[in-house]
Amino acid sequence: MTPLRLYWWNAVPNFGDAISPVIVGHLAGREVRHAAPKDAEMFAIGSLLNVVRRVFTEGTPPHTHPVIWGSGALRAIRGDRLMGKVQFALVRGPVTASLLGIETDSFGDPGLLISDVWPAGGQRREALGFLPHHSLMDDPDTQAFVRAHPELTLIDPRDPADQVCEAVAGCRHVFASSLHGLVIADAYGVSNTWVDPKGQGRLKYHDYAASLGRDMRAPLSLDAVADHTLPDPDAPLPYQPAIDAARAALRRSFPMQLRQEHAA
Structure with a gap:
């Protein structure tokens, strides 16, 4: 064939x-x-x-x-x-x-x-993931942010896809400026927050959010990540029915x- x-x-x-x-x-x-x-x-x-x-x-x-x-x-x-x-x-x-x-x-x-192809394996850890847009990995602001926040686990979007998905699935929460960082977290039921994509057009983020009825009006600045209130990691995503649909x-x-x- x-x-x-x-x-x-x-x-x-x-x-x-x-x-x-x-x-x-x-x-x-x-x-x-x-x-x-x-x-x-x-x-x-x-x-x-x-x-x-x-x-x-x-x-x-x-x-x-x-x-x-x-x-x-x-x-x-x-x-x-x-x-x-x-x-x-x-x-x-x-x-x-x-x-x-x-x-x-x-x-x-x-x-x-x-998650149909690569199901989540094992128990979710307490890791807080940070998944930048691939174009921002070498950005000085991104690098400074990572150095200043050792409590966050950096997930490199340039790594092999299966490794990235495994890392996301194992997180308690993911902060992402990568659209598919948000999508993949949703696929695995991991709560996630949109972070400023710095220079990336926002249409695609709003398009995805609207497909799920998800409240994603504006991204979080890097400066606000540390003070962001995290949801209960054991609670289902509030828009889970829309993900299922x-x-x-x-x-x-x-x-x-x-x-x-x-x-x-």
């Missing part, structure tokens, strides 16, 4: 992008290979729709009509020129849907399914034609 052609961003190591082929392969029951955007059968995890718009509306139209499954927008985008050129199975959140002019009440970031929507919307038993 031919591998499923999936596009994911891989310009630099980043666990949030690296889990896309892992999750897609799990649901498809097929080998997954990286493909250039113009050759991809599917786009999944990531704020990829601005790439999709550029590739599928400018110049010579690609020969494929790929499936969009859980992707989101990075910035404002017009969706009218995309209709008929790609297939929308599911988008990440209502902000993306509104920008595209899609009327739906089903959303989901595929990262929420990572998103996970169900993701499984339900995964394109049948790309599953092993239906693929050519």
